[in-house]
Amino acid sequence: MTNHQSTRGEPRVALVTCTELADLDPDDRLLLAPLARRGVTAVPVVWDDPAADWSAYDLAVLRSPWDYAPRRDEFVSWADTVPTLANPADVVRWNTDKRYLAELSAAGVPTVPTGWVAPGERWEPPAEHGEYVVKPAVSAGSQDTGRYDLADPEHRRLAAAHVRRLGDAGRLAMAQPYLTAVDTAGETALLFLAGPDGPVFSHAIRKGPMLTGPDLGPDGLYKPEEITTRTATPEQLAVAEKTLAVVPGGVQRLLYARVDLIPGPDGNPVLVELELTEPSLFLGYADGAPERLADAILSHLTGPT
Numbered sequence: 001m002t003n004h005q006s007t008r009g010e011p012r013v014a015l016v017t018c019t020e021l022a023d024l025d026p027d028d029r030l031l032l033a034p035l036a037r038r039g040v041t042a043v044p045v046v047w048d049d050p051a052a053d054w055s056a057y058d059l060a061v062l063r064s065p066w067d068y069a070p071r072r073d074e075f076v077s078w079a080d081t082v083p084t085l086a087n088p089a090d091v092v093r094w095n096t097d098k099r100y101l102a103e104l105s106a107a108g109v110p111t112v113p114t115g116w117v118a119p120g121e122r123w124e125p126p127a128e129h130g131e132y133v134v135k136p137a138v139s140a141g142s143q144d145t146g147r148y149d150l151a152d153p154e155h156r157r158l159a160a161a162h163v164r165r166l167g168d169a170g171r172l173a174m175a176q177p178y179l180t181a182v183d184t185a186g187e188t189a190l191l192f193l194a195g196p197d198g199p200v201f202s203h204a205i206r207k208g209p210m211l212t213g214p215d216l217g218p219d220g221l222y223k224p225e226e227i228t229t230r231t232a233t234p235e236q237l238a239v240a241e242k243t244l245a246v247v248p249g250g251v252q253r254l255l256y257a258r259v260d261l262i263p264g265p266d267g268n269p270v271l272v273e274l275e276l277t278e279p280s281l282f283l284g285y286a287d288g289a290p291e292r293l294a295d296a297i298l299s300h301l302t303g304p305t
Helices: 032-037 069-081 089-095 100-106 153-168 234-244 289-302
Strands: 012-017 041-046 059-064 115-117 131-136 146-149 173-177 187-195 198-207 227-230 256-263 269-275
Touching (some): 032 041, 100 269, 146 153, 187 234, 187 289, 198 256, 234 256
Parallel strands (some): 012 059
Antiparallel strands (some): 115 173, 131 146, 187 256
């Protein structure tokens, strides 16, 4: 992506969102004042608004277009048309299909073991007991995601039905062992924001367990999260750095990145997701985080990425 300095005076930034959050998620609104203090005008713009003129902005920053999953092909095609998009359109295309986890695993990143079930393929829950997660390869906000106890015959039936339902809709399904440490340790999200040589660690948060049982259908744009602050460990930071090093095209182009980790069976951190498209950045949970993101945006406006 090549950025340009505005010829209209004050730089203008579009904070890309969706119709349901047309005025931005409350956490993202924390960014408006720091950008204004830096002489940057930032406005929310709905990604699929036909009246939006993306060429009128010096930079479009993906923030909360959380309704894209059912229309992923339309979304990534739209991203290709935006002159200056952060994160870049090719990253969006790669990151909105969770098959990227297989690439990261092949590169040596510790990831949750994942089985993939294409539409039309038959899937039976593993014979061993334990809990499994079923979800689509394209999703946002933990939608269409369920947790199943394979010791329970009804849960086994529901898990198979969940995979079949996704396949019938033409969606690639994922089946993963449930990492039980999330029930006690929770999930750690490590947030990175652009620095002079690539993303720099900013802050971390803890997310409490979200999956309580089988998927029962849509229940909003995203599932509510229990968030608290957290201090990242050296082991978590090492996995995050290893993960970011594998991003296609290089990390120098990224405005932000979120690395989600859960302790594996041996207690070591395991990658659950790498969020490069529209992650919550939890700006309100770390002193100075809105200002750091504003500085990162300013660096994208004034220099090449």
